[in-house]
Amino acid sequence: MNITKLEDIFNLALQSRIFLNREFLLPDYVPEELPHRDKQIMKLGSILAPALANSRPQNVFIYGLTGTGKTAVTRYVLRKMLEKDDKKIAFSYINCRMNDTNYRVLVDLIKSLGKQVPFTGLSTAEVLNRFTEYLDRKNRIMIVVLDEVDYLVKKSGDNILYHLTRLNSILKKSKLSIIGITNDLNFISYLDSRVKSSLCERELIFPPYTTQELEDILIRRAEKALRKEAIGNGVISLCAAIAAKQNGDCRLALDLLLKSAEIAEEEGLSKITEDIVRRAQREIERDLVIDLVKSMPFHLKMILFSIYLLKERGDKRITTGDVYDFYKKLGNKLGIDIVTHRRVSDIISELDTLGIVNSKIVSLGRYGRTKIINLSASKKSIIMGLREDNYFTTIIDEILKTNYR
Ligand SMILES: Nc1ncnc2c1ncn2[C@@H]1O[C@H](COP(=O)(O)OP(=O)(O)OP(=O)(O)O)[C@@H](O)[C@H]1O
Ligand SMILES: [Mg+2]
Known part of the structure; x- marks a missing residue:
């Protein structure tokens, strides 16, 4: 290893021309202030406040699109409450994306x-009993946050929610309140009506941030994270504007700024420019597509790959029938079972919803109507995503050797 080079890297990190402290731009960091969320902070605070005086707060259901500050606000309010009192109240924050079974949620609660x-x-019944027993012995109000709770319900049903919302009738000395958080606006419809009414005693909505609001937020976070002279003209506004278009997603706004700063840093530049922000945007989009494609089920990948190959071959007007025929041929060649025409059509709609392809219905005059399919994501990212799957790497290499192009 080249020691001088390594030294250089360390020294560069120590005397960055761009960063003061990159931690302030990381997604997990909960800032000391959350501009434009006063209303939600006050409302959640006032719903939970009775716990400080020993009475059970009502359950709260929090919803809003991704990156609208639901997790940050909740953690902020809990932190403030804990500073006020850590004796009467027990807190538990559970991310249900990581803990998506009833058992794991209960294990975490007990922990x-x-x-x-x-x-x-x-x-699970035994673990629930133990939890109930331990909690009652503690003689406390317990506030449980189930963040991204839709993951739990989709994977394991709403059984545990049902039991938790009923627990207060069993507890003698302690009380339990639940805060459920989701960005899936259809989530409520998956719930049993009894669970629904108890979980939603109170509701809190997080609207998307506007460009101006995102700009304010970014300015405050950038003040601590970046050198003032490193932020080029228009950079913050551009990050805010791009994220505002994506449903006012603050995570994206911060990601863009962080990625832009990292690009500038890696290239030894002293300023972040609007051009760099646009490059960062492309990189983030590429990474998103790669992740999305990588995690798709097999036949989605097969159909996406078929559309890709048809495009590579130079086909202009690709219909569902074309995709089906091509996919069928490909499947036969590879010796795999294929899905029905109907299912292929549904998969194309799914790929459309995911933003990977776009399909437009066009009229064929007296021949009826058909869907014309195009790729929305870049071909390069699609192939990179497919190549994350070993099986597809082999297929891709094999197919590209033949004259399928
Ligand atoms: N008002 C704000 N001020 C400063 N930073 C904020 C604000 N709102 C959100 N953020 C930051 O934006 C990022 C996304 O926010 P958060 O994680 O709370 O979103 P979310 O609504 O929970 O999204 P998801 O539904 O995807 O979980 C976090 O890094 C958070 O710190
Ligand atoms: Mg969240």
């Missing part, structure tokens, strides 16, 4: 009471 249960082996 936050300072107790332990084995990770496997007990029945």
